[in-house]
């Protein structure tokens with residue numbers, strides 16, 4: 001079953017907020033994880049160091065000095081984790097491959113034991129009837145490449161395409177859907193601009209160069225995957241609806257958050273307003289003739305990660321937000337909506353707004369929600385986690401996704417972030433996004449109430465009244 005399966009079947013009468021909601025026949029329900037966040041075994045079987053191994057060891061960068069050295073020990077526990085997914089009725093599983101397992105130095109020699117792990121994982125998934133969806137890059141760049149400029153260097157884009165070909169060569173016969181990057185916005189603006197993610201650089205000009213080379217890597221990898229016969233290729237972008245009274249402020253942030261990625265990938269061009277505003281930080285000389293044709297090569301599916309909307313307003317004297325270069329005078333504001341443990345506003349209607357906007361402005365590309373979920377302060381008591389807030393969060397967002405489908409969005413599937421609690425980047429293990437609770441001392445997994453609820457949603461292909 002590939003995710004490009006045409007959806008058929010009627011849409012039940014939309015009843016906002018309550019009432020029965022049934023998704024189209026063939027809609028795919030899944031869960032998502034990422035290599036550095038769950039695998040552990042950081043120094044095992046030939047894996048090389050990544051920028052997150054380096055960053056998490058840099059004092060002050062990650063909560064309490066947490067690292068991904070052990071994480072959920074998924075590298076050793078994957079069989080039980082896959083069996084747990086099957087028990088939860090999960091139909092598809094989005095995971096990422098660790099480039100440093102497959103090419104420890106990011107180029108040249110391939111580490112067969114690294115490929116062997118994903119071989120075993122994919123066979124385990126198929127053995128349980130779970131469809132794999134792979135992300136080739138979910139932030140764990142081999143450190144050796146960062147030592148040579150990382151994503152600010154064109155060479156990294158070229159090495160990424162070679163890595164994609166190596167991964168496809170071993171697993172292309174068993175993985176139908178290949179997404180290249182997870183959230184180039186994070187890799188570039190958090191990693192090279194604000195410095196709050198690996199590699200921890202704080203240089204807006206470097207961030208724009210990283211944007212381009214990440215996108216170029218995507219395009220070069222798509223060409224390799226197509227040449228090798230991949231059934232479905234795509235990319236995952238974290239996107240958000242941007243609201244505010246000042247059109248210029250909204251356009252500025254919408255440009256940096258959304259259009260700087262959507263336009264190249266789906267239209268083969270950078271948005272002119274973003275290019276102009278960025279000239280304070282870069283001369284864009286890293287863009288070469290033909291690059292945008294490579295980046296804009298057609299894809300089969302766009303992964304959308306949505307968590308929370310963004311609201312902005314003008315505020316005199318407001319310093320620039322380091323994540324958004326050039327955002328002087330623009331304040332990021334939050335309404336009085338409920339907040340998650342990350343401090344993010346809970347606004348399901350933002351998902352409907354986002355999906356309908358993408359469908360309207362970038363028609364013709366099927367969408368899948370590759371991440372949506374929430375961290376709450378879960379409590380394990382008597383072998384149970386009564387995470388009612390997560391159930392309410394997901395219920396609301398599933399209804400919002402259904403409303404987008406009813407409005408014409410070509411949405412094919414939904415992957416809840418995350419299968420299990422895991423290493424939440426700069427927050428370490430302090431934030432829990434999982435449908436399944438992980439006790440890191442014992443590595444015991446406990447499906448939360450939300451996991452049991454999700455099992456019923458999947459069985460019903462929708463929500464009860």
Ligand SMILES: OC[C@@H]1[C@@H](O)[C@H](O)[C@@H](O)c2[nH]c(CCc3ccccc3)c[n+]21
Pocket residue numbers: 034037182183186238305307371417423424425433
């Ligand atoms: O923060 C929850 C998840 C991460 O665990 C995933 O690895 C990552 O793909 C992901 N992206 C987002 C939205 C963008 C974002 C990420 C991290 C920090 C702030 C914003 C949320 N999440």
